[in-house]
Amino acid sequence: MKFFADTADVDAIRELNELGLVDGVTTNPSLVKKSGRDIVEVTREICSFIDGPVSAEVIATEAGAMIEEGRKLAEIAPNIAVKVPLTLDGLKACKVLTGEGKMVNVTLCFSANQALLAAKAGATFISPFVGRLDDISLDGMELISEIRQIYDNYGFETQILAASIRSVNHAKAAALIGADVMTAPPAVIKAMAAHPLTDKGLAAFLKDAKEAGLKIL
Numbered sequence: 001m002k003f004f005a006d007t008a009d010v011d012a013i014r015e016l017n018e019l020g021l022v023d024g025v026t027t028n029p030s031l032v033k034k035s036g037r038d039i040v041e042v043t044r045e046i047c048s049f050i051d052g053p054v055s056a057e058v059i060a061t062e063a064g065a066m067i068e069e070g071r072k073l074a075e076i077a078p079n080i081a082v083k084v085p086l087t088l089d090g091l092k093a094c095k096v097l098t099g100e101g102k103m104v105n106v107t108l109c110f111s112a113n114q115a116l117l118a119a120k121a122g123a124t125f126i127s128p129f130v131g132r133l134d135d136i137s138l139d140g141m142e143l144i145s146e147i148r149q150i151y152d153n154y155g156f157e158t159q160i161l162a163a164s165i166r167s168v169n170h171a172k173a174a175a176l177i178g179a180d181v182m183t184a185p186p187a188v189i190k191a192m193a194a195h196p197l198t199d200k201g202l203a204a205f206l207k208d209a210k211e212a213g214l215k216i217l
Contacts, residue, residue, distance in 0.1 A: 004183035024052035047077035057083035066093035131164035
């Protein structure tokens with residue numbers, strides 16, 4: 001499973017990248033706003049040290065304008081994935097942009113039918129929002145499972161990018177189902193390393209090493 005960092009915080013992305021835990025990055029207007037930086041500037045900096053896909057989202061809602069914005073965003077770096085919403089206009093933009101050889105991430109997916117349409121339009125990635133479905137008492141992971149089955153049934157190459165990941169349990173469930181990619185806030189990715197028994201075991205080892213006067217260097 002690939003890990004994408006869902007943030008526009010350059011320092012946080014660098015930290016995860018140094019740990020070898022970043023295969024790509026996803027951003028959106030809300031995350032860019034939170035960073036307090038210009039969308040082109042911050043996206044260009046992220047692309048300067050991340051080799052994998054970096055999703056940058058269009059702001060327009062009409063297909064023609066989305067296409068023009070997508071082309072502009074794609075000029076930032078060759079690893080840009082243009083992010084478009086799952087609307088009919090977004091699907092039209094997806095079809096045109098993928099036809100031009102650009103990566104496209106179709107976002108705000110909340111149903112298997114939507115995911116099927118995105119795959120038909122040639123999306124590189126489909127982003128089902130797990131956490132937001134859970135928020136309204138639906139099972140976000142069931143959607144990931146449905147999309148996985150549909151894509152496998154027909155050999156669609158669109159990658160399932162599990163989004164709106166809120167917890168380490170979400171991360172594990174997405175991996176078990178077979179999502180191709182998980183995008184999550186840096187805090188969630190880092191939390192995957194934590195376990196109380198690891199902490200307890202390490203404390204015991206260090207205590208014994210100190211009492212025995214063990215040294216390596």
